[in-house]
Amino acid sequence: DNTKGYELTAVGFKALEQNTVGAFNTAGGFESQRYNFIGYWNTSWGSRTLRYNQSFFNTAVGADALEYNTVGYGNTACGATTLAYNIAGLENTAVGDLALAYNTIGSYNTACGANALEYNQSFYNTAVGENALQLNTLGAYNVAVGNKALGYITAGYYNTAVGFDSLGFGLLGGSVNNTAVGYLALSSNQTGSYNTAVGSYSNYLLPAGF
Numbered sequence: 001d002n003t004k005g006y007e008l009t010a011v012g013f014k015a016l017e018q019n020t021v022g023a024f025n026t027a028g029g030f031e032s033q034r035y036n037f038i039g040y041w042n043t044s045w046g047s048r049t050l051r052y053n054q055s056f057f058n059t060a061v062g063a064d065a066l067e068y069n070t071v072g073y074g075n076t077a078c079g080a081t082t083l084a085y086n087i088a089g090l091e092n093t094a095v096g097d098l099a100l101a102y103n104t105i106g107s108y109n110t111a112c113g114a115n116a117l118e119y120n121q122s123f124y125n126t127a128v129g130e131n132a133l134q135l136n137t138l139g140a141y142n143v144a145v146g147n148k149a150l151g152y153i154t155a156g157y158y159n160t161a162v163g164f165d166s167l168g169f170g171l172l173g174g175s176v177n178n179t180a181v182g183y184l185a186l187s188s189n190q191t192g193s194y195n196t197a198v199g200s201y202s203n204y205l206l207p208a209g210f
Contacts, residue, residue: 005021032045049063054071075091079094100120106120126142149163149168162181
C-alpha cells in the first residue's frame with residue numbers, strides 16, 4: 001500500500017504493510033510497523049513492534065515493544081513488551097521485559113530492569129533494577145536504584161531510594177522528599193515525608209515519621 005513513502009526497509013511478514021507516506025522507517029519482524037501510515041524515522045525489530053505507530057523517532061526492539069504506540073515520539077524500548085501500551089508518552093526509555101509496559105501517557109521516564117515502572121502513568125521518574133518503582137502510577141520525580149526499590153509507591157514525589165527494597169514496602173499515598181540508602185532502608189515507610197535513612201536496615205520499621 002506504499003504510495004509516497006521512501007527510504008523504507010521491511011523484513012518479515014506484513015512488516016510496514018500499510019505504510020503510505022511514512023519515510024526513513026526500518027521494520028523487521030512479524031507485523032512490525034504494520035499499520036504505520038505517516039510515521040517517520042522509526043526503527044523496530046521483533047514481532048508486532050510499533051505495530052500501530054503513527055509518530056516519529058521511536059526505537060523498539062523485542063516482541064510487542066511499543067506495539068500500541070500511536071502519537072508518542074522519541075521513545076526507546078528494548079525488551080519484550082516494553083512500553084507496549086504506550087499511546088502518547090514522550091521521550092521514555094525502557095530496557096528489560098515489561099519495563100514501562102502499561103505506561104500510556106507518562107513521559108520523560110527511564111526504566112532499566114524487568115518490570116521497572118511497569119504501571120507508570122506519570123513523569124520524570126528513574127528506575128534501575130528489577131521491580132523498581134513497579135507500581136508507581138501518579139508519582140513523579142522519583143529515583144529508585146536497586147531491586148524492588150520504591151516498588152510499591154503509587155503517588156509519592158521527590159523520593160530517592162538506593163538499595164534492595166529501600167522504601168520498598170510503603171509510600172502507598174503521597175509521601176514526599178524521602179531519601180533512603182541501603183538494604184531495606186525505610187522499607188516500611190507508608191505516609192512519612194522528609195525522612196533520610198542511610199545504612200542497611202536504617203529506620204526500616206518506621207511507618208509514618210517525619
